[in-house]
Amino acid sequence: MKAGIVGATGYGGIELFRILNVHPQIDDITLYSSSQAGEYFEDIYPQMQRGQSHILADVEPDKMKEDLDVVFLATPAGVSIDLTPQLQGGKAKVIDLSGDLRLKDQSLYKQWYKKEPAGEAVLGAAVYGLPEWNKENIQQADVIANPGCFPTAALLGVGPIIKERLASPSSLIIDAKSGVSGAGKNPNLITHFAHAQENFQIYKVNQHQHIPEIEQQLQQWDEDSQPVTFSTHLVPMTKGIMATIYLQLNEEMTVEKLQSLYKSYYEKEPFVRVREMGSFPCTKDVYGSNFCDIGITLDPRTNRVTIVSVIDNLMKGAASQAVQNMNLLFQADERAGLLTLPVYP
Template structure:
């Protein structure tokens, strides 16, 4: 297959390149950028010296239309314009931005502060949470790749919401992320002096991933409503830890819930359920497409605690996009993604 990466010079783009350039089913990986076209990719990313010989191309719609896959690793607000020009041609599209995730245009406009994609484009887009929507993804031509926080959150609570074991309005999400989630462009909030030895909460009650999580929860449980979702910036490069709390509808032991999760995720190779009483950390999934989960009930409060960790650039972005490509082509979904975590 010949694939293209639009937005190749960002962190999501270079992570896609790392995965796709080593993918056994990919013949050529073509790099596009609207700002750094004509430059050597290895000049932009010196860790690729001697490995990458590609130059970054300007965005070329007609050329991209004839590729097998195009990955849009561009900011929200940009990808919907590109997707409209590519849809209906040979190339299948996997969009890593937030432009196509929300099915209600008004929600996008409220949370992303911009004009929504046309409804006909939103209707075509399949939400690419691979473990949940595999059969629909298999037949899709356009994928809305989930956000990093929604991926960790939704995989963490899918069994509970689908089996109606928690009271939806009690659901609280406490999420923490590394600095690479903010992208490559330097800002004051990502400056070393501002982040080192510091922990900061941000976008309180305003994070754009909130409606994405709520949208999927309502599909699973029609009684689901607004959630409390808090995000924090941690002075590390990669990783997301989401700690979730909810009130159980009736008493369940940790062992019962662990068995539910084991059965639910059986046969899903990138979900690793930790043994009862063991909790994952972000370093244990570093550089991989794994989502590690742990669950424990508290009989004293009647609540359940779920911990979910992912690498935000892999399972939270590029890795899940490649996983979706594998499913769309009928390949084993682990193809090109079976990496051991980098540790320590």
């Protein structure tokens, strides 16, 4: 199978290259870059050198849609709005890692992304690529809107409890923490090492563009669901997301019951691991892997549930989830190329 990666020199692109490089079904990888076309990828990233070098090709949609089996768009917001329609209708399937195709409601995109939204046709074709909750649709799709990093952690964490309507949707608070790579590769004062290290920062309070993405899926599960409170923090580490999630239960229940609900929801999912009672994951537990680890508890004093959900933001939060979607698109083993255990220590 032939894969292409557009935006290969960004953090998402590099991670995709690393995974596809050892993926059993991928024979050939072409890397594309509009800003650095003509340069060698391995001159920019000498650590990626193994055997033959990869020249960064110009983005030529007409050619790509016939030559490639799958195209990954690891591009900044706004690019895939135009590019995806040009890639449709040929052999290639498209997996978009940006936020451009995730929101079905164009006005929400406009409001939260401050850009013109994608057209209805491409939005209609795009399937939200959260495999644990949308597997059948993904398998039929031609275009995948790969979920955002925060929504992945948050939604896998709240899915069962919201779906079962056990908690009050208006009580939902998601306090999320991310490593600095989530801010992308372009350097600025916030991501300068001397500023970010030995520092813990909050940003985009109540204004993060992942809020409507989370709310859209919540409404799929429960049409009564309400606006959520969602905060994002920058942790002095490179990779990893933890979402600490708070929910008020509708009625009294035991933590054992909650635990077994989660276990049963995810028991067939190869990449979601529900922890034993009293055990909570840390972000390093999933570092460099496609896992989402979840811990749950319940405070009888407040009848409030605390759910802890962790992922590697560049893996399950971006590149490896995209490859999981690719595996589903092509009816391969969902786990192909994604078997590596987390790095430790």
